[in-house]
Amino acid sequence: MFLKTNDLQCLLLYLDAFTDEEISYLYKQLNDMGKSMVFIQCEEVLEQKIPPQSLVLKETFQDKIFGPQKIIESAMDLTGFESYQMLVVSKSHQQLKPAINLPIGTVLYNKNPHILYEDIGHLPDLKVEEIEKIPQLFNLTTGYFSEIVTTYITQYKPLSNSGYVFRFFAQSEQTSVEMISAGRYFGPKHSLYESIQLSKRITKSKSETSQNNLFKSIYKPIIQFINEQNLVSGITRVPSRPEKADRLAPIVKMLSIELGFKDLSSNLICINNYPTHKNLGKEQRFINVRNQFKADLMEPLEHVVIIDDVFTTGATMLECAKTLYNAGVKKVTGVVLGVNQFADEFLDRYIVCENCGGRLHLRLNNKNRSAFYGCEHYHQHQCPTLSYGKGLNRMVTENSIKLANTLDKF
Incomplete structure (x- = not known):
């Protein structure tokens, strides 16, 4: 389940290990859907056959050391999209790990059905084994099975009855x-x-x-x-x-x-x-x-x-x-x-009550399966609640990467 994205519009693709055929397929599919695509090229990787006039960003040594936030900010500046409208895809789990704690969607494309034991505490939003599944992510509400099935917008219906394991x-x-x-x-x-x-x-x-x-x-x-x-x-x-x-x-x-x-x-x-x-x-x-x-x-x-x-x-x-x-x-x-999942204790992600300024916490309805956001000061101020859908949307948009005053252009 993509907990840090909505309204997906742009795919960031790490080029290394993708074949020319896979690159061409994804480019055509996203282009036909009216979605954008930015290629991330690693320094040591040979030039692949990238479609003409494609958007390309080069990963530097500093990016590898300090993580991909600079690349994401450059992609935001290049495309005009917000980080919560982006999805980064790689064949390398190690390559994705630095992006997992950033406010962007992450997908591991790997035909190996198993994830390494040492990697399970740092999982991307999704692991897919078929390249055809990647373009579908822009049109479907999907994710890992238990995350999707237990997510109720109303008391009657989950987001979906299917998902990945x-x-x-x-x-x-x-x-x-x-x-x-x-x-x-x-x-x-x-x-x-x-x-x-x-x-x-x-x-x-x-x-x-x-x-x-x-x-x-x-x-x-x-x-x-x-x-x-x-x-x-x-x-x-x-x-x-x-x-x-x-x-x-x-x-x-x-x-x-x-x-x-x-x-x-x-x-x-x-x-x-x-x-x-x-x-x-x-x-x-x-x-x-x-x-x-x-x-x-x-x-x-x-x-x-x-x-x-x-x-x-x-x-x-x-x-x-x-x-x-x-x-x-x-x-x-x-x-x-x-x-x-290993706790990212240095990150603070929250939304505040518009009534009193207190933090809103995710609550489960004791009478049914629905969920909502309630203020930590509810008993003191009788603050109104917020539906799960609206609360999650705020959580995504308000905790995205803020481009203003952060982008140090190359």
């Missing part, structure tokens, strides 16, 4: 698990936390069950797809510590009934109240959950799916998978609603 292999010294994630999770310290309903709904689900049916509707088609590729024997979840409510077990029960797979929640349990992961580093988390789970299976199973809500380091997921492997399971696949 991405895959990666979570690995430790002893275990490897193929993961399928339906989206990204932005924690409270991330600047996008007040923009995306998925993160708010995951937070809400930690204390109540109101989101269970919605989350089930995300897990279900993914598990059906997994089953088509490799028959599933049963479903379980990453179990909570004994002192905590087993939040995901009711969802596993619903999925098992509707899909006809064994419910293995009682077969995989957490046996100790190990310390919370909060404030622990990656290696400490793996140590923290070591030998904390137990699996009892009546018979060896071929393929088990484990669900969880948020994937951060994968410590608990991998420990659960290792426990199942040791109990005789031959294959384990993990499914999560979102992968935790």
